[in-house]
Amino acid sequence: MRTILVIGIGTGDPEHLTLQAITALRRADVVYVPDKGAEKAALRQVREAILARHAAPGTRLVPVAIPRRAEAGSDYRGVVADWHGAIADRYAAAFADTLPDGGTGALLVWGDPALYDSTLRILETLSGRGLALDWQVFPGLSAVQLLCARHRIPLNRIGKAVTITPARQLGPRLPDDTDTVVVVLDGDETFLTLEGDDLEIFWGAYLGTPHEILRAGPLHAIRDDIAATRRTARAAHGWIMDTYLIRRRGDE
């Protein structure tokens, strides 16, 4: 049996790991470092800074090359399932080559492993293939938590529900019964097309990193500024990750 520690590392600040996460990291014989190619090199550097700060000296680091996902087209779920299968192949090979039976490996997951991350599904896949694996999950601070903390707002209004969604699921209007929506994975600036004069936006990019940018205000009044700001920042840094909360203006 091999043990895998799935460790949420937050969104860039080495001080955002929990004490449990740091203890887990120091317990690992091997840390697997996903390598998503040149365009994600900046994120790799953030992970390396976290390891330099918290991992035990001499911890073995094993890079795992993560294949790119094919364009989704009309069969989104099928493409994602194939992609997860290909990533599972890479991890199966890495575990077989570098982690002896009885050994403990760590996977560092951006933010929190429960939120829009495939690691836990991939471990289920590997287990389903008959690989003898046990795994434990150490939660991390997600981009959603950072966004609320930086803007000093609660995630929910009193007694109201919150929807968290990738931008591709967002329609041109918020559904009538939706009070607050948090949007991740918006490479297409979907906030520019959202209808409604009663909406306010709380936007954050590079949350938890030294490049952090925040904007908040009425959606229709500041969305052009947000779009221009994100394009300039993306050109300057070569990458961007941003998250935003949209809610109807009204009572807290």
Ligand SMILES: C[S@@+](CC[C@H](N)C(=O)[O-])C[C@H]1O[C@@H](n2cnc3c(N)ncnc32)[C@H](O)[C@@H]1O
């Ligand atoms: C694949 S999801 C991973 C979410 C991650 N597991 C978490 O808990 O935050 C990636 C999306 O999370 C958001 N995100 C992650 N890190 C961020 C950051 N440092 N600043 C702003 N948004 C971030 C962005 O919307 C990005 O497109």
